[in-house]
Amino acid sequence: MSGTGDHSLARGLTPGEGVPFDDRGLAYGDGLFETVLVRDGVPQLWERHLGRLARVAAALGFPLPERETLEALPARAGEGLAVLKLVLTRGSGGRGYLAPEAPEPRLRWQVLPFSPDPARWWQGVAVRHCRLRLAVQPALAGLKHLNRLENVLARGEWRDPEVAEGLLCDAEGRLVEATCMNVFWWSDGGWQTPRLEGCGVAGTLREALLARGGIREVTAGPEVLDRVEALCLGNSVQGLWPVTRLDDTEGRPLARWTPTERHRTLQAEAHGLLGYPLQPDD
Template sequence: MNRPQAEPWVPADDRGLAYGDGLFETVLVRDGEPLLWPQHMARLAKGCRTLGIPMPAAAELDGLPARAGAGLKVLKLILTRGSGGRGYLPSPVAQPRLLWQAVDFLPQPQRWESGVRVRHCRLRLSVQPLLAGLKHLNRLENVLARREWDDPDVAEGVLCNSHGTLIEATCMNLFWQRQGCLETPRLDGCGVAGTLRAALMERLEIREVSMGPAALAEAEAVWLGNSIQGLWPVVRLDGADGSRHGSWKVGPVHRVLQREAHELLGYPARFTS
């Protein structure tokens, strides 16, 4: 395997660059210690099995967080199939290319405290069960969805699949409480199975459901979350046309799930409301 690079130079024939043939992970690292590392490595391993890319050795991966340095960092790992093959047909003997980069990170505590405004996206995610849950390099759908708005007051966009079923936000997972039960979209056809989502489902009873946007109209609380930003309460949901579809006041019901998430990430777990 090619050596990991902190300042990556990728040749034009790299299959990750040419075809999106690879995987990536973004890991929150605090003073050299990675958060939710087992969940990240489990997802990476699943992706490697699915794509048929050899998983890097544990010793090679486990040493990278310490190289991120002191303070709060985001460590990005990119694993491609490497170079070789003919067109879409890969070489029968893959020589993966592992790249990494660590950057400083500042969370947004005002979004933890006061919540966020989000909107529905017009784009619909394609259904492809073989790739469902993976954090693969083909993220054009997310790029196109994120281009739908430039209003700084809108923090995220909610995505449905081509059948109209709720899936996720552009870069976060979606959770809600309905009739006293915690729920999150089932990701068996598309979407990214986030590592914070996985860790919360190990701790709490969170039902995976296949439901349309009407479920949010029935919700007592809605959140967006990932392993970098933590958990944001949703206080307003707009349609793709800007019309208001729902609103919530941040209260104690939001803080229960938020405390669980933030304990996992080392973020503040106590709030004023």
């Protein structure tokens, strides 16, 4: 099953109605979004998604819909695997960049069937470094807001279908994330992931794995990846991908890996949180 819908905290919208021209999300990226894996109507990592929604809304300064409104949406996915996307903007109003004193946020949602690519789980993926550098803005660090133009530009740096993702550093040269996934590597006897104090999205799968212990947040430059024992990318929709090749910004190989037990152990932990297979035969 798939579908779309609209909802306003203060006024109803006709289903299928387009976003008004003066919507602040459209005009300024003034809003937030979530993408949630839904299995047979049950949202995975749901409390962490709701928690992040609340944190972003609080940081931006406008209210969330009632919880029962949000709770009703995953069931619309029906049977099978689907992705629920929620987009919440501040709504309309205000004067230019000055937001309205009493915002009336506007919620839009969409549910679409989803099929992950198992080959990326078991065979691994190739990734590359991106030339683009993320702006440092601590007030927005970790938040999944609508201003994602940097990610769009970074994703436009390659067209090679064999390259699954691009790695991003910030303007000060610190490794941050991939264009739509978080980064994990094994070094110095344990798993590490970039500290997200200046920019980047704190993914819900990353959050869940950090809460279990065994992964350490660090500050590091991209050169750290040239000598790590294992490298993975992950998010709450795709699961965890082992990285088998890392290229520079021109597409020249820098390092290669073969998936090992280290990759599989972290992958099993991540997939256990999402209901994905723990091994190829599952």
